Amino acid sequence: MFPDRPEIVARHRRRGAGAYRYSLFLLLLWLSASLLMGQRYPWIVVMDPGHGGDDYGIRAGQGSFEKDINLLVARDFQHILSADPALDVLLTRENDRELSLRERAIQANNLSADLFISVHCAFSNRRVDRGFIVYFFQPEESQLSSFHELRSTGSHQDVRLVPWDLAQLPAAPASRDLATRLQNALNRMHGKYSGSPVGEQLELLSKVACPAVLIECCFLTNSEDERQIMDPFYRRRFAEAVRDSIMDFLTTHQYSASGRQP
Amino acid sequence: MNQRVIIIFLILTLALLVTGILLLYSCEKRKQAEIREEEKAETIQTEELITADEEAATSEVSVKLYFRNPGPAAGTVGLLRPEARQITTSPDKRVFVIKILEALLGGPRSGNFASIPPGVAVRQVFLVDNLAVIDFSREIHTRHPGGVLEELATIYSIVNTIVDNVPGVERVRILVEGEERSTLAGHLHLSRNLYHSPRYLVGWRGPGRIIQEENLQ
Ligand SMILES: [Zn+2]
Numbered sequence: 001m002f003p004d005r006p007e008i009v010a011r012h013r014r015r016g017a018g019a020y021r022y023s024l025f026l027l028l029l030w031l032s033a034s035l036l037m038g039q040r041y042p043w044i045v046v047m048d049p050g051h052g053g054d055d056y057g058i059r060a061g062q063g064s065f066e067k068d069i070n071l072l073v074a075r076d077f078q079h080i081l082s083a084d085p086a087l088d089v090l091l092t093r094e095n096d097r098e099l100s101l102r103e104r105a106i107q108a109n110n111l112s113a114d115l116f117i118s119v120h121c122a123f124s125n126r127r128v129d130r131g132f133i134v135y136f137f138q139p140e141e142s143q144l145s146s147f148h149e150l151r152s153t154g155s156h157q158d159v160r161l162v163p164w165d166l167a168q169l170p171a172a173p174a175s176r177d178l179a180t181r182l183q184n185a186l187n188r189m190h191g192k193y194s195g196s197p198v199g200e201q202l203e204l205l206s207k208v209a210c211p212a213v214l215i216e217c218c219f220l221t222n223s224e225d226e227r228q229i230m231d232p233f234y235r236r237r238f239a240e241a242v243r244d245s246i247m248d249f250l251t252t253h254q255y256s257a258s259g260r261q262p
Numbered sequence: 263m264n265q266r267v268i269i270i271f272l273i274l275t276l277a278l279l280v281t282g283i284l285l286l287y288s289c290e291k292r293k294q295a296e297i298r299e300e301e302k303a304e305t306i307q308t309e310e311l312i313t314a315d316e317e318a319a320t321s322e323v324s325v326k327l328y329f330r331n332p333g334p335a336a337g338t339v340g341l342l343r344p345e346a347r348q349i350t351t352s353p354d355k356r357v358f359v360i361k362i363l364e365a366l367l368g369g370p371r372s373g374n375f376a377s378i379p380p381g382v383a384v385r386q387v388f389l390v391d392n393l394a395v396i397d398f399s400r401e402i403h404t405r406h407p408g409g410v411l412e413e414l415a416t417i418y419s420i421v422n423t424i425v426d427n428v429p430g431v432e433r434v435r436i437l438v439e440g441e442e443r444s445t446l447a448g449h450l451h452l453s454r455n456l457y458h459s460p461r462y463l464v465g466w467r468g469p470g471r472i473i474q475e476e477n478l479q
Contacts, residue, residue: 126375
């Protein structure tokens with residue numbers, strides 16, 4: 001029994017090496033082909049439907065929950081954005097399950113996402129409030145100084161080795177730009193809104209290591225907004241505006257957290 | 263001979279020890295007495311203050327409570343609106359903080375919206391240097407309506423109200439049922455020191471916080 005074992009291991013190893021070489025070959029083939037064709041690699045976009053499971057988020061007037069609407073909108077985003085061959089769109093949750101903010105950030109970081117969008121809805125005590133809000137992560141002074149400290153110590157030149165809570169800092173300026181582009185595109189789509197994005201201490205975004213925003217895509221406290229977001233045609237237009245500004249952002253920045261170059 | 267020396271030596275050290283202990287004990291006693299006297303003096307002072315001036319006991323100060331602004335807001339600007347309230351003073355700063363919080367939890371009186379969900383209680387307040395640690399009951403999380411705007415309104419109505427009205431307090435830390443939470447309603451980082459922020463107030467003209475100038479219907 002035992003004498004067989006090393007052989008099996010060796011064979012496995014050989015097969016493993018073969019597969020490795022083969023995949024390398026395929027990768028090279030694809031690289032050169034895409035270079036020749038002038039095509040981009042797919043960028044990885046992670047869509048995060050906020051809340052889920054026992055965490056309902058906002059309970060809307062018409063009886064719907066924020067967690068369900070977030071999933072609905074994120075799925076539409078995925079559908080519309082995936083149509084572009086340059087984008088690979090993944091969801092942090094595909095069903096109604098509870099997921100911690102940390103787990104969401106881990107998913108995005110492990111996938112080396114190029115872009116992260118958390119989808120939420122807004123609540124306002126003032127029932128007349130309508131529209132959408134795009135948030136980005138606004139670092140505090142203390143976070144900035146500890147980040148610069150980390151960077152100045154030679155061993156941490158690589159920005160990918162920063163602690164969890166500082167993960168967003170290298171991408172913070174890009175996130176702000178992404179938020180502005182999204183806000184402008186959505187303002188244009190709606191026609192009557194003229195806002196600018198908001199920087200806040202958002203717990204989830206602070207842990208994501210790529211350009212990241214949080215969109216509150218409607219006010220669930222406004223019946224007109226709630227009706228609108230349930231309309232598939234409206235959601236399609238919303239998703240298209242998001243897609244256009246994302247493509248705009250990715251091509252101008254050529255930003256790639258994973259080191260891929262377009 | 264040797265034995266005698268040892269016995270004498272032992273007796274001497276014993277005597278030294280006893281006198282040392284006695285000395286220390288008397289010192290400690292004197293100190294305690296001094297402290298007690300000081301305390302007595304202090305309480306007499308405060309008692310004097312209160313009894314000398316009946317109004318001082320029920321003396322009220324005007325505090326500024328921040329509630330959710332019901333009027334038109336531009337996104338996060340204008341989320342909060344101050345409301346003046348008379349509150350009885352307390353020589354104990356901790357008691358004063360609790361009184362202010364209770365007034366805030368009691369809700370608005372002049373047309374503002376509440377900024378904290380109903381049924382929330384203050385469990386504990388600790389003051390450490392310039393930091394006020396406030397422990398709320400679970401309802402502040404479980405009954406929170408959700409959304410970033412209301413989360414901001416809840417957090418900064420508490421922080422701004424405390425820092426604005428309690429001298430010496432510059433930072434606030436919010437606990438829920440005695441524990442730190444990463445967020446209150448799933449969005450904003452809560453387990454950190456929170457500082458007074460004017461950017462959510464009505465009339466704020468500072469940099470870069472304005473979003474939708476909408477609702478023009
Ligand atoms: Zn939400």
